Amino acid sequence: MDTTHDRRSGASVAPVLAPLLLAAGVAALGAGRFIQFDDDSGFGSDRWIMPWAAVVAVLAGAALVVGLSHPVARRRLGMAVAALAAVTILLAWQVEGFRFVFKGGEGELNMLLAALALTALWLLPRTYLVRSPGRDGRTHRRPGAGTRLAVYGSLLVAAPVVMFFVGAGIAERGCDVEVDGCGLPLLEGLIWALAAAAVVVVAGVVSEVVLASRRRWSAAS
Structure with missing residues (x-):
């Protein structure tokens, strides 16, 4: 009976926890300066803080693990990832200083968008x-x-x-x-x-x- 209760509790928590972990990962990207809104160089400045990359990886992995634990959580996470991709496209289009940088490559934003789109397709x-x-x-x-x-x-x-x-x-x-x-x-x-x-x-x-x-x-x- 306790096992059944634990499964039901996990099923009710997972659909909320997975998008929250994703949001925390995005916040960590911002804290590590991998997301920038004020860069005018066109390539992204070198102000990123690399230790935050490990935090982002852990949070993203945790979001996937929690999301894959339950079908509803998986679809909720997929919708959150799709929304994140849409917001990223809008920011890249409307905000001139918006950059996503990891090692400074020009194609990193496109790679991020491709990864988000494919992840959403598999989760939805x-x-x-x-x-x-x-x-x-x-x-x-x-x-x-x-x-x-x-x-x-x-x-x-x-x-x-x-x-x-x-x-x-x-x-x-x-x-x-x-x-x-x-x-x-x-x-x-x-x-x-x-x-x-x-x-x-x-x-x-x-x-x-x-x-x-x-x-x-x-x-x-």
Whole structure:
């Protein structure tokens, strides 16, 4: 009986605790100066306090652990992460001095947004597997729409990044510094990345069309 009570208490606390831990992590980012609102250099100043990075990592990990402990907590955390991504985009667009810096790289804000978007996609589905009838007449558990969207989103981020470095590496091996200054690898990598993104989009559309056709066939039979 005590075990059942503890589980119910944890289930009631987790949906509130997970977003609070996320908010605490964001506050720690601010305390460590990883989030800046007054930087005019365009790159982020070097005023960040690195020990706070460990605090941010612990709070983010704790938020995920608590969120994954209960479906309601997971979805609440997913909504909080999605809201954080939206607010970050709004700040980057409206506030000229807004910067997110970790090591000073120009693409760190974009990497943060990609991580937030993918995390939200994986946390938001009500359930990862849904029941659907198969061709053999039995009911099978298949990935739901939210799960498939998370998979497509992950591939859409990962595939272009990987193929960018593959394409750039291939071009760099055949590059002559004295002739063209090796400006080709970046362009070659970008072409490979765009091609990879196009392949993922086409594969996703084809996959959804095939799945829809199978569902109609199963319903008709």
